Amino acid sequence: MNEPKKLYRSTRDRMLGGVCAGLAEYFNIDPTLVRVIAVFLLMTPCVPAFVAYLIAWALIPERK
Numbered sequence: 001m002n003e004p005k006k007l008y009r010s011t012r013d014r015m016l017g018g019v020c021a022g023l024a025e026y027f028n029i030d031p032t033l034v035r036v037i038a039v040f041l042l043m044t045p046c047v048p049a050f051v052a053y054l055i056a057w058a059l060i061p062e063r064k
Contacts, residue, residue, distance in 0.1 A: 008063035
């Protein structure tokens with residue numbers, strides 16, 4: 001039986017906290033694409049992306 005996928009922060013492909021790389025692993029996409037989207041969202045003033053990133057960093061567990 002297949003185990004459900006779990007979201008973890010990456011420990012091997014991290015730049016800052018491993019959140020973007022962890023999301024990329026979860027959705028099976030390139031981490032660079034997730035990082036580019038994150039930078040774009042950080043530059044838009046109407047989206048509180050920085051706060052969301054910090055919350056994700058605090059809540060998503062690190063892969064052992």
